[in-house]
Amino acid sequence: MANAIRVLAMDAVEAAKSGHPGMPMGMADVATVLFTRFMTFDAATPRWHDRDRFVLSAGHGSMLIYALAHLLGYERMTIDQIKRFRQLHSLTPGHPEVDPSIGVEMTTGPLGQGISTAVGMALAERITNARFGDDLVNHFTYVIASDGDLMEGVSHEACSLAGHLQLGRLIVLWDDNRISIDGPTTLSFTDDTQARFRAYGWDVQAVDGHDPEAVAAAIEAARATHTPSLIACRTIIGKGAPNKANSHNAHGAPLGADEVAATRSVLGWPHEAFVVPDEVLAAWRAAGRRGADAVAAWTKRFEALDGHARKAFADAMDKAVPGALPELIDAFKRKVSAEKPSWATRVASGNVLDVLVPGIPELIGGSADLTPSNNTKAKNSADVQGRGSFAGRYVRYGVREHGMAATMNGMALHGGVIPYGGTFMQFADYCRPSIRLAALMKQRVVFVMTHDSIGLGEDGPTHQPVEHLAALRAIPNLLVMRPADAVETAECWQIALERRDAPSLLALTRQNVPTVRTEHRAENLSAKGAYVLAEADGERRVTLLSTGSEIGLAMEARATLQAEGIGTAVVSMPCWALFEAQTAAEQEAVLGTGVRVAVEAAVRLGWDRWIGPKGGFVGMTGFGESAPYQDLYRHFGITADAVVAAAKERL
């Protein structure tokens, strides 16, 4: 059965003329043990909520998961798809792309992401188990990881967290083949990896990855522990290829026609390319249905629940928009538009969460050790303790921004929870590969990024984002939102939670800002991306475009211009991506046809699209400085006077 994986992998890479045969051939034995003896799933019901999760962290070995999907009988993964490996619109792209219908639980390829995201799946499993009980949620998360995965810092962060939380349902099978692209791993790597994982609080075993009984015994033992488990599977990369096995030549390139033929002969596999004999296929197909009884039993238990419990579970797992959301947001907006507080938007966000968290049980918060700064912990919400106790609503991620982001992705992928987590916006850079992956995988994750400009003041340029808004706006399918006040903050939270197929990032101030949305509107104005916050008195000759904390400056500048008889509108642009989705006519109505000046305490990149070639921009041109924030705004010339001057110059 394992040889079927080897041959399909080798043949597909050969046909595509690119790809990685070595890893699937090396891990074929381990994967066969895992899928024929342990994984509880049913290829005919691939989205069954209580299935064991499998993550191929070493995504370059994608043919392993595709071969498995075909052999196990996932309907869509036909042999034709295998033949179209790495071709446009196939189900078999170069690296696996999330699609549970073919057993691919997440997109992998960037090393370290898979294993780290799996930590989030295992955590979400325990959190949903704590809410819904063993009858509905009771499964394992398995990972195949490579040497490269374990060298990446993100895996260190996430595995340290997994050890801390004692995620006993997480089992990592490490493809300990000691070969990387440059050559033997000893060129650059001499960690005692087993000792390192023990230091994280994991249990660790080491086995011959080509000895099925040894692998099975290790998995059995790993399932019984209360800690996450690493099983070091000593394997030979490209096993079966007589001349290229155990060398980096088997890693990332086709074996070549001669070596393919020689491998067939070594493996005793006389069949043509892509042909799997019936009896082997039948054995695999039976393995693919080994969870069918479990699915049936689970379904019976599920259907025995009352309607309310069924709906609560289904809504959570199917990632519905929380029913309570619109009312909670509306009440909050009504209240703050009347009370007009001068809160920092991070404080506003904290106050929104105080309302949302009790009303929406799926919300699971956290922070990378900046809880009191990020305002991410709702009043009275308890910590997820781990170590057997997963009933809380708040995760202490530690100083592990990247690990946090990957973990949140895993939680979203698993379902049952809606993860949000905070750090300083400067450290969005630390999380960036995971933020990108959330966008690529279309996952509802909310990144709460506070201290979003020079407005954080004294902490200085290492902590002051200046390029981050532009850099984040560049990521496709990420909603970057920079609300101007408490009302917009609530609206942005609503957008983030309603958007089921995209992550959101909230850029929030450290410093206080005035409430500018002082008249209650039921409509979510921020959902248009940009809107006229204050129309001109008289003919509109100037439009001031701004976001977040600089909206206050724009409003001041408007008052000055209006006092001089110059009709001036202020447009708030909390989310460019949503505004880009509006029609050209809608955009033009908002932007106006007169003079445009933008003000944002960040670099100009991207603003030219909105201000046009003659427009003005008041913002940053380089890094910040350390000083009280009022001094910095003056020092960098980001003032209402500068906005007025830029407008008048252009009139």
Add this chain to the structure above:
Amino acid sequence: MANAIRVLAMDAVEAAKSGHPGMPMGMADVATVLFTRFMTFDAATPRWHDRDRFVLSAGHGSMLIYALAHLLGYERMTIDQIKRFRQLHSLTPGHPEVDPSIGVEMTTGPLGQGISTAVGMALAERITNARFGDDLVNHFTYVIASDGDLMEGVSHEACSLAGHLQLGRLIVLWDDNRISIDGPTTLSFTDDTQARFRAYGWDVQAVDGHDPEAVAAAIEAARATHTPSLIACRTIIGKGAPNKANSHNAHGAPLGADEVAATRSVLGWPHEAFVVPDEVLAAWRAAGRRGADAVAAWTKRFEALDGHARKAFADAMDKAVPGALPELIDAFKRKVSAEKPSWATRVASGNVLDVLVPGIPELIGGSADLTPSNNTKAKNSADVQGRGSFAGRYVRYGVREHGMAATMNGMALHGGVIPYGGTFMQFADYCRPSIRLAALMKQRVVFVMTHDSIGLGEDGPTHQPVEHLAALRAIPNLLVMRPADAVETAECWQIALERRDAPSLLALTRQNVPTVRTEHRAENLSAKGAYVLAEADGERRVTLLSTGSEIGLAMEARATLQAEGIGTAVVSMPCWALFEAQTAAEQEAVLGTGVRVAVEAAVRLGWDRWIGPKGGFVGMTGFGESAPYQDLYRHFGITADAVVAAAKERL
């Protein structure tokens, strides 16, 4: 003497009304032992090349290093500067900013960066030692790191590398105070850190951080080992503050007037704020000169060298532009403009390096385990083996992109070497916090980023940068360069090495591109940022703007348009940042006044500045796909025909 640090830290934070008193107060004893007994340096000759390096990785505890600088007698660090802590234009910003004249070897604050960058300093020390010998280069690198530093993934990567290379001159003093912002570190962190570092191949000791003799004995022992050393210094955060010590209340906020007074009383320090009694100051000032004899002896040895040796050392350490550079580049350009190869620009870069590395001994290359893909290893250059042998020119960084980038920053800061290192451009995201820090610190580091678009083909969207060019262009003081062919690639290397105060990032193709610079020009045309590569025949009505691999499409489109009698120029824009530095008139001359269409296989963000409101853009609008690259260009409509159509629409 340690209390002088405590009191200055506490007073400065109090005056600034913000900052972190706890860490300096906790580590005052350790720092006192280090600086009065071990650090070899002379505050009166702060830039002495053979000084021991000290990195305060826990940059939030900046008052520790400022207090030290003042007490040790660095001339510029007056008590007035201490009083102006965290104020505009002071030498005492919220987090330390690189300035060797006050003993600040690097900018710290983003956790994990300091310790990781120190790895590069220690590596550069050994590499320059291998080149110049013990007489000139023979020093230690000391680090004070916090719990947070050790939780960050980047420190894991760099420390694993340091262990592999056996950087015995690296000694990390870990402030093991077990308090983080959220509370006790046990909230989120239960690693056995000592075991973890042993697993990296470090030697590890643990001491009471308030017992000077124990600390001294540990440092003494650490200096004698052949591996990097971690000394866990068990300390009490905010030590001396009777009510706030050992709690997160001492971490990141002023102690308050009452607690400051109480601390003075506990410490038996009756002096007013910012006053250090003469005898204490005198003892510190003496410590600040303890390396004066070493400097004198070193200077004698240096001056005894012949002129050639002196110049070679001084040029390397003073970060001169390599003298051999212009000639090497010119010869290369002459050759390839005549031969017109169809190389991928990554191949061109490799060929440039084959010329530069033998001619410029400062160049130290490397790759994060993508050597054969990044083409970063020059022919016949040997590996830096570590483990006692540092004579090579190439570092095997392993799958540690972030650690590589931080290490390169440290090498540049140390001096004596010019580091460059490669990975896939997609993984620029993994390095981003260190890339930013290189820009902020104005360090000459060259990031070689290959596989820079959908042009990498089958590896698919996880590996295809689409937003990365925009996101990197947003970083101030980073030269993002995307050369079009082998000639521009050589020019970009020249720019990168000539620019002493900024890092450069080369975006290079996987796929082949034609040579478009077929006529030799001695001038470095790329240095203008953008230039007319092909002027219109007849009146210029259309200007096509492009970079890198899409220049070929622009040239094809130009041919079509010219054939229809439409005068069309092609502008190559290898580096926006350099073009932005040109005058408006120069820019206009290049961009032309007619129709403009840009073509780049990346997102539009930022292009509006160059194409104007009526301009056309042919590029990406979302993530890529997995397929042969020719299929992808067609699929996404990035073709010469599309460029032609966009131009004609606008005529």
